[in-house]
Amino acid sequence: MTVAKGILYVVATPIGNLGDISARGIEVLRQVDLIAAEDTRHTRPLLRHLNIRTPMLAMYEHNEAAQLDKLMACLASGQAIALVSDAGTPLISDPGFPLVRECQRKGIQVSPVPGACAAVAALSASGLATDRFYFEGFPPRTSGARQQRFRGLVAESATLVFYESSHRIRASLTDMATVFGADRKAVLARELTKIHETIVSSELGRLVAALERDADQRKGEFVILVGGALKNSDDVSPEAVRVLDILLEALPVKQAASLAARITGEKKNRLYQLALNNEVDG
Numbered sequence: 001m002t003v004a005k006g007i008l009y010v011v012a013t014p015i016g017n018l019g020d021i022s023a024r025g026i027e028v029l030r031q032v033d034l035i036a037a038e039d040t041r042h043t044r045p046l047l048r049h050l051n052i053r054t055p056m057l058a059m060y061e062h063n064e065a066a067q068l069d070k071l072m073a074c075l076a077s078g079q080a081i082a083l084v085s086d087a088g089t090p091l092i093s094d095p096g097f098p099l100v101r102e103c104q105r106k107g108i109q110v111s112p113v114p115g116a117c118a119a120v121a122a123l124s125a126s127g128l129a130t131d132r133f134y135f136e137g138f139p140p141r142t143s144g145a146r147q148q149r150f151r152g153l154v155a156e157s158a159t160l161v162f163y164e165s166s167h168r169i170r171a172s173l174t175d176m177a178t179v180f181g182a183d184r185k186a187v188l189a190r191e192l193t194k195i196h197e198t199i200v201s202s203e204l205g206r207l208v209a210a211l212e213r214d215a216d217q218r219k220g221e222f223v224i225l226v227g228g229a230l231k232n233s234d235d236v237s238p239e240a241v242r243v244l245d246i247l248l249e250a251l252p253v254k255q256a257a258s259l260a261a262r263i264t265g266e267k268k269n270r271l272y273q274l275a276l277n278n279e280v281d282g
């Protein structure tokens, strides 16, 4: 028996390929008394595929507060509940936070059943640094607010991870190229685990141009990963960091630092140190 009574299980479901659910996830969905689903119409095909007949209750962003009391009463009476979202890990840019917080407050056990998460899947295949990453979720919807949010992240040295929909992918990437610079390394991960899975590793400017050329590349679901800024750059101008970053792609550290210093007027030693730190830590 995998499932214990009176527990909330937070169950990750596939982000595309229906095979991407754990054996434990399947057992939990089969054995719990109730599945709280973001959209029952969305979860039903998965349950049908797994031949699971557990009753479902819809819990989405706008009825979450109203459903909370009902679910807490079920848990208090000893029922086991699984929380699922439409795809991937619940609460990661998905509903569920109020329920989990309330369980924690009331001393009801919450148990994760890990599995797919688009951000982590994209990161694992991106080739960008994974030692530190900064998950930003969906950028704001309007260009002004987006650019403002991105400006706050320009100096962040961790890899940046964003979610974006097909409606705003071009606009968001364009704003990223404007704020982070067209030369900043970036990876566009589209339709992961699905038929049209595409992972393009390039720079922001080139990614924008590629989407403008090919409308098909604007379809589907996206994770955008942006390489972090060079580290310890507080006392060096962003332009010098940018130039150094580009030169480091093709040249050894000493030569890149020397050339960047000549181009930008920054101190050679400082740029050399910066490049070394980045080589060591990045």
Ligand code: SAM
Pocket: 015, 016, 085, 087, 088, 089, 090, 091, 092, 093, 094, 116, 117, 118, 119, 162, 163, 164, 165, 189, 190, 191, 192, 193, 194, 221, 222, 223
């Ligand atoms: N909770 C989910 C998770 O764990 O990944 C994310 C839910 S969020 C509402 C949906 C967004 O995740 C999409 O707009 C897209 O940015 C990203 N996403 C989900 N599935 C994806 C996939 N197969 N390929 C690329 N991105 C995906």
